[in-house]
Amino acid sequence: MDFDFYLSTMWSVLKALPLTLEIWFFGIAFGLIIATGLTWLRASGHKLGEYFTRAYVFVFRGSPLLVQLYLIYFGLSQFDFVRHSPILWPILRDPMYCTIVAMALNTAAYESEIFRGALRAVPVGQIEAAKAFGMPAFTRFRLVTLPIALRLALPAYSTEIILMTKATALASVVTIMEMMGTAQKIQHDTFRPIEVLTCAGVIYLLLNLSIARLFAWVEYRLSPHLRPPPEQSQQIKPVPEVL
């Protein structure tokens, strides 16, 4: 095995990690904002809002992210009004922005479904208790509905974030030199695909491992009520270390 080659490839791909993280971060940040809006629209009870969000989810969940990215990057620039728009054009001519837009729009569809499910799963009794104690709607939402719904949404949300980490690799098809783009260039220059892709794969794995650990920690912190009570867990005696 050529350790020097592995090391230098590792290093080159790692240097593209900040760019990957940038796409990832802005993609999920804007995605979260859009998803929140969609969830609110869906929950507001207006028929029009419901039709819009249903159509949105249908389109963005039903077609591949790669198709969406191509359509946004290559497709939209076909329109004159896009090219002459002082707001749209600076965004849509930039492959980096296009990737972020595509990721945000795509993940928002999934996330809004996750949030909708979580909101519906909050036990009615919990909300009724808040009503019966005179809490106004917003207080009720802030103190009861939201904290419970967030905990319910977290496992599915963390899965979606991990999917988004992997999706950042698609940026390479629109010329972005993030980790995957960098890896492909090295592969192209050296004709050593196995080593290069192994390096990239390992870095993605470690990245997702940390993200999963982070979410597991948040979940653990937020759910003391779902674990055995303190002294009960102390009663479970640690296995004696005989070996």
Place this chain on the structure above:
Amino acid sequence: MSANVAAAAKAAPSPEDKSAISVRDMRKCFGDHEVLKGISLEAHKGDVISILGSSGSGKSTMLRCINLLETPDSGEVRVDGELIRMKQARDGRQMPADIRQVERIRANLAMVFQSFNLWSHMTVLENLVAAPTHVLKRPRAECLEQAEALLKRVGIWERRNYYPPHMSGGQQQRAAIARALAMNPKVMLFDEPTSALDPELVGEVLRVMRSLAEEGRTMLVVTHEMGFARDVSSKVMFLHKGEVDSVGEPKEMFAKPPTPQFKQFIANFNK
């Protein structure tokens, strides 16, 4: 003993005795199923009214229409003399005219549910201070102090930092009663508070409720505990198929059932 005497004095009807809850001709349908067919109810301050009736007779619906967890189709509800104002919605149904008024009145009508409904993501102590701080806007320190005192009173102070799922049903229901007391409510509504409990845990909850009755609290209690209805309450109301079948003084009601339906009902319990 002296506490009991003081409580009795407090509970004794005085000339300026006022109505705590007054319900007039309340009706409620679910679809075309008429669940409440014109219910009226008068609760004076210090009254403990046991509401009896077989399953499906509309007891929960009546209680939930009083604090507007369900919206009655017609009829009047007054709490402490104040009429809950209703208006006609566009679809012709009634709805509260002023949700602020409803919230203010709800804060005076603490409810204890059959399934406790403690907020599961909050510790017991947090459950007790949430509404007083956020609804009544009382200082947190003061609420905490009161909460601890209430938890001592219902005998679960040691569990104050526990989460509800970590407690027995009896402890959860006592915590729920303490949560209701923390609002200093004018009237307490109980919807079958012991029905979800294992038989051996019923006693501890009934003891707390009995002590509340003794200190002169106004309570509406939907219950299947005949002992509580007969010995603790000041009035018994029997609902049958969405109507008030009979109302009366508990000793008399149980000694001489005024209607065949009520006779049948208590006969089923004595079996």
